[in-house]
């Protein structure tokens with residue numbers, strides 16, 4: 001069984017600690033919802049798992065299928081079965097969707113896929129996701145609408161057949177029909193291939209379609225509360241305030257506000273950092 005195991009993960013971005021000790025285990029065929037207020041580390045966690053070199057792991061471990069993936073560059077993690085549908089998919093002018101995908105598929109096969117088989121597979125995937133037929137020949141994400149970019153991430157997922165997919169706000173920007181199309185594609189992959197998923201979304205509506213068995217809430221770089229699907233429902237209805245109170249935590253934005261930069265008014269360069277208590281004087 002392929003399991004993702006994260007222990008005491010600390011991650012720094014641009015010299016600032018964003019993740020402060022995350023533990024998470026995802027077994028085969030499980031669906032995990034990852035929630036939390038804006039700017040509290042959800043995308044950072046997924047980027048660290050996928051191996052974005054900007055996100056520096058300073059402590060802790062990540063293993064997948066028993067292997068230490070922190071030793072692997074991003075391309076090896078992809079071949080090992082990890083996939084990240086990004087919150088903001090990148091445009092890559094000059095590289096067509098089909099060239100990109102065929103190259104990515106070929107590195108995970110002994111023999112290159114035949115052009116005929118590739119075209120058939122790509123056409124059927126594009127049809128599944130109800131995308132425009134010219135998609136294969138267009139440059140990767142260039143000029144795509146917001147929703148098309150998100151759906152194109154799922155085209156990639158279907159073609160590459162990962163064993164663990166991380167979906168970072170894949171629902172944002174999708175119209176109601178596209179939301180259903182994407183959810184159907186995810187559920188189909190999960191059922192047919194045993195794929196597991198970590199799904200980041202702010203909306204219960206998407207979780208209703210994907211049905212996560214587990215929900216984790218990340219606040220200020222730590223998972224502070226975990227539960228089942230009902231936790232996502234409760235957050236949708238009541239927000240995060242009850243979590244801050246019950247678990248005695250502050251979201252990252254407010255924790256930062258407690259150390260504010262305050263002008264003393266005695267000169268343009270005279271700025272001092274003051275604690276919240278001093279700011280109230």
Ligand SMILES: Nc1ncnc2c1ncn2[C@@H]1O[C@H](COP(=O)(O)OP(=O)(O)OP(=O)(O)O)[C@@H](O)[C@H]1O
Pocket residue numbers: 013014018036037038039040041042043044045054087
């Ligand atoms: N590449 C980066 N460069 C600088 N700061 C970054 C970078 N990536 C993340 N951060 C910072 O790390 C913090 C956590 O960001 P992250 O994107 O993980 O939040 P998030 O929980 O995914 O939020 P959202 O719900 O808004 O997507 C933020 O303060 C963000 O500005």
Ligand SMILES: [Mg+2]
Pocket residue numbers: 042043044087168
């Ligand atoms: Mg994010």
